[in-house]
Amino acid sequence: MKVPLSWLREYVRVDATTAEIAEALSVGSAEVEGVARVGVQGEPGLFRVGHVVEAAKHPDADRLQLTSVDVGEDRPYSIVCGAWNFGAGAKVAVALPGATLPDGLVLERRKLRGKVSEGMILAEDELDLGGDHSGIIVLDDALEPGTPLADVLPLADEVLDLEPTGNRPDLFSVYGVAREVAALLGGELLPMPGSDPQQDGDEAVGIGIDDPEGCLRFIGRLLRDVTVGEAPLWLKGRLRRSGVRAISNVVDVTNYVMLALGSPLHAYDLDLLHGGLVARRARKGEKVRTLDGVERTLSAEDLVIADGERAVGLAGIMGGEETEVSSGTQSVLLEAANFEPVGILRSSERHSLRTEGSNRWEKGVDPYVAGQAATYATQLLVELSGARWTGAEDVQAELPKPAVIRLRPERASELIGLEVAAEEQSEILGRLGFKELKSGFRVPTWRARDVTREVDLIEEVARFKLADIPFTLPRREAMFGRLSRDQRLRRQVEDVLVGAGYGEVYTPTFVADGDLRLPEPLSAEAAALRAVLYASLLDPARRNADAGAGDVALFEIARTYHDVGGELPEEHWHVAGVADGGFAEAKWAVEQVYAALGIEPGYERTSEPFLHPGKAARTAEGWLGELHPAVLDGTWSAFELDLDALAEAAPQVVAFAEVSPYPEVRQDLAFVVDEDVPAAEVLAAIREAAGGLLRELEVFDEYRGEQIGEGKRSLAFRAAFGSLEGTLTDEDVAPVRASIVDALATRFDAVLRA
Amino acid sequence: MDTVAAVDPERLQQEALAAVAAASTLAELDEARVQYLGRRSALKLALRDVRDRETGMTLNAVREAVEAAFAAREEDLRRAELEERLATERVDVTLPAGLVGQRKLRPRGTLHPSTLVRREVEDIFLGLGYEIVDGREVETTRYNFDALGFPEWHPARSPRDTLYLGDETVLRTETSPAQIHKMESQRPPIYMVSIGRVYRRDDITATRYPIFHQFEGLAIDDGITMADLKGTLLYVMRELYGPEREVRFRTHYFPFTEPSMEPDVSCFNCGGAGCAICKHSGWIEMGGSGIVDPYLYEFVGWGLEEYSGFAFGMGVERTAQLRYGIGDIRAFWENDLRFLRQFR
Numbered sequence A: 001m002k003v004p005l006s007w008l009r010e011y012v013r014v015d016a017t018t019a020e021i022a023e024a025l026s027v028g029s030a031e032v033e034g035v036a037r038v039g040v041q042g043e044p045g046l047f048r049v050g051h052v053v054e055a056a057k058h059p060d061a062d063r064l065q066l067t068s069v070d071v072g073e074d075r076p077y078s079i080v081c082g083a084w085n086f087g088a089g090a091k092v093a094v095a096l097p098g099a100t101l102p103d104g105l106v107l108e109r110r111k112l113r114g115k116v117s118e119g120m121i122l123a124e125d126e127l128d129l130g131g132d133h134s135g136i137i138v139l140d141d142a143l144e145p146g147t148p149l150a151d152v153l154p155l156a157d158e159v160l161d162l163e164p165t166g167n168r169p170d171l172f173s174v175y176g177v178a179r180e181v182a183a184l185l186g187g188e189l190l191p192m193p194g195s196d197p198q199q200d201g202d203e204a205v206g207i208g209i210d211d212p213e214g215c216l217r218f219i220g221r222l223l224r225d226v227t228v229g230e231a232p233l234w235l236k237g238r239l240r241r242s243g244v245r246a247i248s249n250v251v252d253v254t255n256y257v258m259l260a261l262g263s264p265l266h267a268y269d270l271d272l273l274h275g276g277l278v279a280r281r282a283r284k285g286e287k288v289r290t291l292d293g294v295e296r297t298l299s300a301e302d303l304v305i306a307d308g309e310r311a312v313g314l315a316g317i318m319g320g321e322e323t324e325v326s327s328g329t330q331s332v333l334l335e336a337a338n339f340e341p342v343g344i345l346r347s348s349e350r351h352s353l354r355t356e357g358s359n360r361w362e363k364g365v366d367p368y369v370a371g372q373a374a375t376y377a378t379q380l381l382v383e384l385s386g387a388r389w390t391g392a393e394d395v396q397a398e399l400p401k402p403a404v405i406r407l408r409p410e411r412a413s414e415l416i417g418l419e420v421a422a423e424e425q426s427e428i429l430g431r432l433g434f435k436e437l438k439s440g441f442r443v444p445t446w447r448a449r450d451v452t453r454e455v456d457l458i459e460e461v462a463r464f465k466l467a468d469i470p471f472t473l474p475r476r477e478a479m480f481g482r483l484s485r486d487q488r489l490r491r492q493v494e495d496v497l498v499g500a501g502y503g504e505v506y507t508p509t510f511v512a513d514g515d516l517r518l519p520e521p522l523s524a525e526a527a528a529l530r531a532v533l534y535a536s537l538l539d540p541a542r543r544n545a546d547a548g549a550g551d552v553a554l555f556e557i558a559r560t561y562h563d564v565g566g567e568l569p570e571e572h573w574h575v576a577g578v579a580d581g582g583f584a585e586a587k588w589a590v591e592q593v594y595a596a597l598g599i600e601p602g603y604e605r606t607s608e609p610f611l612h613p614g615k616a617a618r619t620a621e622g623w624l625g626e627l628h629p630a631v632l633d634g635t636w637s638a639f640e641l642d643l644d645a646l647a648e649a650a651p652q653v654v655a656f657a658e659v660s661p662y663p664e665v666r667q668d669l670a671f672v673v674d675e676d677v678p679a680a681e682v683l684a685a686i687r688e689a690a691g692g693l694l695r696e697l698e699v700f701d702e703y704r705g706e707q708i709g710e711g712k713r714s715l716a717f718r719a720a721f722g723s724l725e726g727t728l729t730d731e732d733v734a735p736v737r738a739s740i741v742d743a744l745a746t747r748f749d750a751v752l753r754a
Numbered sequence B: 001m002d003t004v005a006a007v008d009p010e011r012l013q014q015e016a017l018a019a020v021a022a023a024s025t026l027a028e029l030d031e032a033r034v035q036y037l038g039r040r041s042a043l044k045l046a047l048r049d050v051r052d053r054e055t056g057m058t059l060n061a062v063r064e065a066v067e068a069a070f071a072a073r074e075e076d077l078r079r080a081e082l083e084e085r086l087a088t089e090r091v092d093v094t095l096p097a098g099l100v101g102q103r104k105l106r107p108r109g110t111l112h113p114s115t116l117v118r119r120e121v122e123d124i125f126l127g128l129g130y131e132i133v134d135g136r137e138v139e140t141t142r143y144n145f146d147a148l149g150f151p152e153w154h155p156a157r158s159p160r161d162t163l164y165l166g167d168e169t170v171l172r173t174e175t176s177p178a179q180i181h182k183m184e185s186q187r188p189p190i191y192m193v194s195i196g197r198v199y200r201r202d203d204i205t206a207t208r209y210p211i212f213h214q215f216e217g218l219a220i221d222d223g224i225t226m227a228d229l230k231g232t233l234l235y236v237m238r239e240l241y242g243p244e245r246e247v248r249f250r251t252h253y254f255p256f257t258e259p260s261m262e263p264d265v266s267c268f269n270c271g272g273a274g275c276a277i278c279k280h281s282g283w284i285e286m287g288g289s290g291i292v293d294p295y296l297y298e299f300v301g302w303g304l305e306e307y308s309g310f311a312f313g314m315g316v317e318r319t320a321q322l323r324y325g326i327g328d329i330r331a332f333w334e335n336d337l338r339f340l341r342q343f344r
């Protein structure tokens, strides 16, 4: 909502600068995106009313006029001009040398085709008051030459760019903003503009409401002997500065009143209507060509304005082309109305058509303001188009009655956390238009949708006291700040992987394909929720490697989504990593994670299409391996573990065993086994055979060679034996050792190497 | 001899395709290629000498078909050779990392800047006695919209703004649904911060990304006030942006709070004098906040005035952008190590 300050100040008398107004609004009412200075920025004294004393064709240029203009100095100024819509005797708008035009151009004395030109006779676009450049501005003959142009035309202004929230439709009007400014800064709000001119005739208008749910109020007014032409510059200037294009005096008046009061209006060419107008739902398949030239096929939910034969407009959104006011229009039917918001919103969405009108209706316009809007528009049409007002009708469904809400001032103070005296609360609400009655506060009609409960009244009070609210902390009786176990575990895994050289990345939740597809995807690559993470890491890994980064190792902790047939998918936290280098890289990272969490993992050979067939393992919680070269060029490893499963597996308490005071016996054992016997199975078998004396066991070497034989390898283990009872000797350990050798021979045909 | 007449295109093609199929190694395939597509092959010679257009086209079609067959077969054989080679490379996956091959000595990695900020925010609120709640990301519209007081017509409900998974399931547009679940599971005192990914249908630009992270606080207890909200935010902002920071409220509108305010923090860059970071206002917008709308109490079946509470929400990426001076939000998702490795 763009609000020219000169317009705003017509409705509110307030002793405050523009900056103060902007600040007060932005804190108390709605965001102020900015304040723009528009129009003439420089010295305004160089813009004058001029009287054209002489005007003739430029001797050396067919398209230029050479004029002599009285600008209130002791001699006339010579000005060369390209427009021909005036002659000697005209009063014109002149900019003298040194003047800066709104577009930044600084005028200079200069020669045009050999003749000196001392300034410029201005067209409306050169003053940023309109879009017309077909001729210069011709002013009222009664004006004295030399009069400052700023006295005659709105040369400069400031424009507030306000962004009201959806609950404040009243702020989509200059008058509504003025009301707010008056309340915030203690100014005086002047009465709403507009008073009915003398009615000249009593014709029936013939309007009706067929759908009282969609249309609460329909006012029609007839105007005869209309002369369609251009609106005056002051009005065009305000429309322009409010971001609305000028079209013709009749259409401009409807837009001007909408901006002023917030209630959109529409004007029809009465002679093109077949009978009166009614607000009704469209017939399925009914068509209307809207003002933008688009033929729209309507649905039965669309509200239309229709004459006796057809729809003549999409109610509240856009009028129809066939009944549009044009230069030849002589009689006008003016519509002021009130439409229900949600229906307008849906229609506007359905037809992808948003207008200044729909933007207001969809937020909920005060139905009571429609009457004043009709009045003001009638007044302006009579004044500006020479029309006679010949008929009026106001059809109303049941308008909502203003609510009366009780306010407990102590409840307000309690919730705000600041003692606000009851009288001050009443005073604030009074300034905002709430009427204090015995039973409570009567909500003004323009706030009826937003303020329905006591807490809404409290907000009204609070927003006037925001700066005074003190800074306190809740007085707590219970404190319980701690990360959950899962959260602590995630942090732990993050830290472990960072320590292992992995850099954390964040990749998108979406993938191209999967079980959980979005009906309306973001893009072809973002069309489904991912069930695994590692695949999302491949692209960043490749790109970083291509960019020349060394030691590329990436990990991510995020959710994965699994369709299990319920209403909602299951969400599992996963951790995945991708690193340059072979199987050992992934193995190391996964070992670190398990070790940190105190879980003893079991590794088994596995196969996945994306993994190297001979270098892939799985655990109970996930997998790891070297990536298949077809997945990522070069040698890369990867892993992915389910963090929820890891949390499940991680011991909650540490199982601690007493340390023996007696020295341990350490022995190395090497066995030759078949190639396909996994080391882990041998380890497990040793543990089982060794019994209670075994303290530690690890595999520390793998060896292949001629003396071992084809298809065989040697695995070396280091074992430590000990007892809490006393020092063990080699003799104590010998039987244990023998049973290990036996067990391995039986199970794996393993042979102890000397 | 007439090289063109010597060629029977149909037969030549059959022969060539048969030879392609018969090649079982890349070497055999190369031999066949020389024979059928080499410079001195019957086909190439005929193509060189052919004069009439129709025969030329026929021969070219044969050449194309044969070339395509060679290419496809080569791909198959390469893949097969690769698989064969891979099959011979086997490790004992149960061996410790130190025994299954070379491993790099890598420099320490880094946490993502969003994680650094997330941890910091978590720690600040843990210190204030809040619990941290993750919540789920796919939510029903009941929890994502209805429970939070979003009216039927609210634009956030439109698929133009929100990512729907089903008719009544969405990717959460804020982390607030976790708060409703919490309220349903226990009575106050509730002091919690929900934190995690949220989703909006946005085009990717320097300032918008369809996925981002939010942290949202909720405090419900006896006698919570707007002043408590203001004081809590002041504490948090000073922890994040320095002890000199000030906080102010601007009125706003959110469906789930009443009154609703946007908190601003005084600019840490210029101290309030005005600069590019604060858009010359001296204040930086931090997010949304307000007093919990009694509608939420009604939704979970509590009395409207049994408790009072406040809620606020802010962006993790935005916080990181302000903390580290990161201009472009896409940097958080591009995963360029040259960027990420600076966050230590």
Ligand SMILES: [Zn+2]
Binding pocket: B267, B268, B269, B270, B271, B272, B273, B274, B275, B276, B277, B278, B279, B280, B282, B283
């Ligand atoms: Zn600043």
